[in-house]
Amino acid sequence: MAASTRARPVGRLFGLGALYVVLATYAAAVVLPMVWLFYTSLKNNEEIFASAWRLPHVPHWENFVSAWVRAGIGRYFLNSVLVTTISVALILLVSAMAAYALTRFRFRGNRVIFYAFLAGLMVPSQLALVPLFFLVNGMGLLDTYAGLILVYIAFSLPFTVFVLSGFFRTLPHELAEAALIDGCTQIQAFWRVMLPLAKPGLVTAAIFNFLGIWNEYLFALVMISSERLRTLPLGLANLLMVTHYENDWGALFAGLVMVMIPTLAVYCLLQGQITKGITVGALKG
Amino acid sequence: MKFRAAIALMLLAAAAGCALRQNAQRRAGKEIEVSVFLGGYGLDFFKDVARTYEETHPGVKVNLWGDPRNVEKLRPRFLAGDPPDAFWAWMPIWRLADGGVLHPLDKELDTPAYGQPLTWRQSFLPGPLSTTLVQGRTYFVPTDLSVFLIWYNVRMFEEHGWMVPRTWPEFESLCEKIKRAGIAPIAFQGRYPGYATAILLNLFQRRAGEGPLFALINSEKGAWLHPDLEQSARTLREMVVKGYFQQGCMGMTHTEAQMEFVNGGAAMVTCGTWLKAEMRNATPKGFEMSCFNYPAIPGGKGDASVAGISLGYWCVPSKAANVKGGADFVKWLTSLDNANEFCRQKDTLFAIRGADRYAAKELAPAVQVLKRARYTWSPMMNNWYPELSERLGDGLASLMTGNITPREFCRRIEQTCERIRRDARTSKYRIEAPAEHGLGTHATMPPHPNPPPRRGEGRGP
Amino acid sequence: MKRDARRLVVLFLLPACVVYAVLFVYPVISSLLLSLYDWDGFTQQRHFVGLGNFTRLLGDDPIFWTALKHNAYLLSVPTAIILAGALFFAAALTSGIRGARFFRITYFFPNVMSMVAITLLWSFIYNPSFGLLNAVIRPFQHGKSATVWLDPNHIMPSLVAPIVWCALGFYLVLFLAGMENIPSSFYDAAKVDGANAWQQFRSITMPLMWDVITVAVVFLVIGGLRIFDLIYVMALGYPNEQSQVISTYLYEQAFTNAHMGYGIAIAVVLFVLVFAATAIAMRLMRREQVEY
DSSP states (O other), X not given: OGGGGTOOHHHHHHOHHHHHHHHHHHHHHHHHHHHHHHHHTTSOHHHHHHOSSSOOSSOOTHHHHHHHHHSOHHHHHHHHHHHHHHHHHHHHHHHHHHHHHXXXXXXXXXXXXXXXXXXXGGSOHHHHHHHHHHHHHHTTOTTSHHHHHHHHHHHHHHHHHHHHHHHHHHSOHHHHHHHHHTTOXXXXXXXXXXXXXXXXXXXHHHHHHHHHHHTOOHHHHHHOOOGGGOOHHHHHHXXXXXXXXXXXXXXXXXXXXXXHHHHHHHHHHHHHHHHHHHHHHHHHO | OHHHHHHHHHHHHHHHHHHHSTHHHHHTTXXXXXXXXXXXXXXXXHHHHHHHHHHHSTTOEEXXXXXXXXXXXXXXXXXXXXXXXXXXXXXXXXXXXXXXXXOOOHHHHTXXXXXSSSBHHHHBOHHHHHTTEETTEEOEXXXXXXXXXXXXXXXXXXXXXXXXXSXXXXXXXXHHHHHHTXXXXXXXXXXXXXXXXXXXXXXXXHHHOHHHHHHHHTTOTTGGGOHHHHHHHHHHHHHHHTTOXXXXXXXXXXXXXXHHHHTTSEEEEEEETTHHHHTTTTSOTTOOEEEEOOOBOTTOSSOTTOXXXXXXXXXXXXXXXXXXXXXXXXXXXXSHHHHHHHHHHHSOEESBTTTTTTOOGGGHHHHHHHHHOSOEEOOHHHHHOHHHHHXXXXXXXXXXXXXXXXXXXXXXXXXXXXXXXXXXXXXXXXOOOTTTTTOOTTOSSOOOSSOXXXXXXXSOO | OOHHHHHHHHHHHHHHHHHHIIIIIHHHHHHHHHTTEXXXXXXXXXXXXXXXXXXXXXXXXXXXXXXXXXHHHHHHHHHHHHHHHHHHHHHHHTTTOTTHHHHHHHHHGGGGSOHHHHXXXXXXXXXXXXXXXXXXXXXXXXXXXXXXXTOGGGOHHHHHHHHHHHHHHHHHHHHHHHHHTSOHHHHHHHHHTTOOHHHHIIIIIHHHHHHHHHHHHHHHHHHHHHOOHHHHHHTTTOOOGGGOOHHHHHHIIIIISOOHHHHHHHHHHHHHHHHHHHHHHHHHTOOOOOOO
């Protein structure tokens, strides 16, 4: 990047050396807990209490087995994968359709509906929590994934419609018109031409929604009460509460590591996309 | 309008769901649905009870399920008017009783108990049973019972020649001796300061006696402003100042504090009789623990034999499809044999008379305490008014760390009680003091009508 | 509108609107109504109390105000630290140093973890017996007993670190995007005029970043009001007065203490607070639009 020619103010102010020290310190503050987490998960109880710095004598891989089996991390992970991917897929579909209809067609009530979606951005989810509980129960969907997914869709609509509207608005009309002239229906024009063009927006929305739902806790806490249906955040919270009855700290550390690894992997793969998504979102917003 | 329509819609949907359920079996009395809180006691004991019930009641099936969050599962069931037939859950059962949602068990209590020539009512310890009265009727029955005591490290005491204290001055000098030996006298579960309620109220009872204690439990006006209570709060604070509680204990959870106790970091810990069971997995081999009741206060008005207890409760919903079956299952659960079995398996006491036959060695002193106690009390106000329970916990934390004075502590709790008394939407509850319900002295444990044979007198060869 | 287009609009809007209306709009409106009732959530009995829940909440509930105080702490202290830190790091990383990409990637990672995972990790770090933090500072403690970071009496400051650790990376990226948009010619011109580093920052960077900073402030303030996961999990479902925040108090009143109407009233007040805080923050941060 052209930054090297810019010689920004801060470098001059502090002196490069001091600056690197500060940057490295905070980087250590981020990395050190993770590293500590990893090698502590391979210790047994005595080693954990003995010293935080010493590496384990022998790696206790059984901690991971323990966590996977006893704490059920394996199942919770798969549950989260299921719920999150289905939710994100449906959110993108439903929101893209709505955003397209709202931004490219003039009709009565267009503005009202659009602002109704936007208004949802202001509403804290806690406000809907209690009636939602009873409503979902009334539909017979309490403690089911169908119920949880529908709730996630509903609460992701404001943000996703907002983001996708921004993208659809910027797409040129000519391409759609060309498709129509070629004999496509409006709907076909959407699927074949316009939607693929909105890919950057879809990716951004997908990433934000994926992260949000993967990590979501409150709704899952209220909607899901069965142990076998728990998503990962619920399982993790349960792990912490279980700490105070069991005493297998090694397994607890291992459980947390098992949760972090896929997140870390996905992050390494997609961090560029994620950053681009925020950047683009920031500039457009 | 919308709200009513919503409720109607939900009820309709729920009712539709209802019709598809297997309630027919329950209504016909052929099936009993039971919900258990899945916690430290596990599920296996209850499944055994269900199995033996089915064996002794041919033609009846027991559908027993457990869940740590069974409250959340019960909530929609109650709302839809289709609750299970019997349950144990961490729910505001007193409010449910008020709302007519629970079935009063008085009629069933007057029927014969299982396996004994007594009525079900008579099979209970009177003190615990008296805690269940709501407006003169019994809406739930007490089951597992724990006594608030002081646990101590037997080996450590023997090594140092320390004796179990009988009076408070002896207790304080014991703490001083322990301190001089470089050991923390008392481990404390500081993150849950409610544990100090037992200390505070025991001190209060020893000083002031039965009347003021029950006035406090009943949250009567001015009860928390009693001078002996302020004095007891001061004693609690002084214990902290004198270093009788372990350093750093205010940040410890109950497991951490109790770990300190079993690992020798502290000589004693104030806890209920559940300690042994709770620390089962973490107690090192060869560790011996025992317990003693809170010491007497010389010159105090209260009887030193008295003990504080806590209880678990089982209920039968009034709208259950099989109320009779649910009540009968609870009666089976609380039979003498099952109570003894529970005590043996779970290392916990039970609110049934004579259910201590298999009490573990560590619990033996607790059993003696129960036998000799002139009466027992339970901090019912924590069950009745959750807000009070919270404020009490917070107040105790502030008191012990010196953030507020003992007088301020008493004033604050009294204020909270006043707010609760004024609050129209909260029902008020009351428990009779033992003298009121005429049990007289030594009435907690009347002689068992069918005592097991003493050694030497056999029933067989 | 042509028939074809009309078909699309109806078909495309239907799923979103139905789901939104049923599972979002309806519950929110229900809440506003339910907050006017006293209801235990188990039985069908509910009494209409009008604004009784609100008068009680605002007039006679010290716990609410304590919780609000905690929220105020959590929306101000971490916010200040995050803003200062993110601005500083963003400025540093755009000043042409080596490894900027590495730092950016590293700092951002905590943001993709769930707050529950972060809470769990920090509860380990804070553990008085084996935790990382005490291990780090023990050489400096000269034999004093181990610090108990999660002592209920001073737990609030301890909550700042996980929040900052989690969020700083996100705002760093946000500010980077903003800063990289500023043409370097501005800085060159300023240097010619004799401005030093700090003056350049104050008179060029800050004004041109003001919009982005405003967005950041609004997000952080709303986040501080709505915070739930960290408190609920760290306090193990036993939030006592010293660590109560509005969301956890709401949950406790509605679900644990069986005061559903009251809990919903708290949620309504939370909504009003979020709305007000956003409006105030935006008003306070309004400046002249800077065109370039």
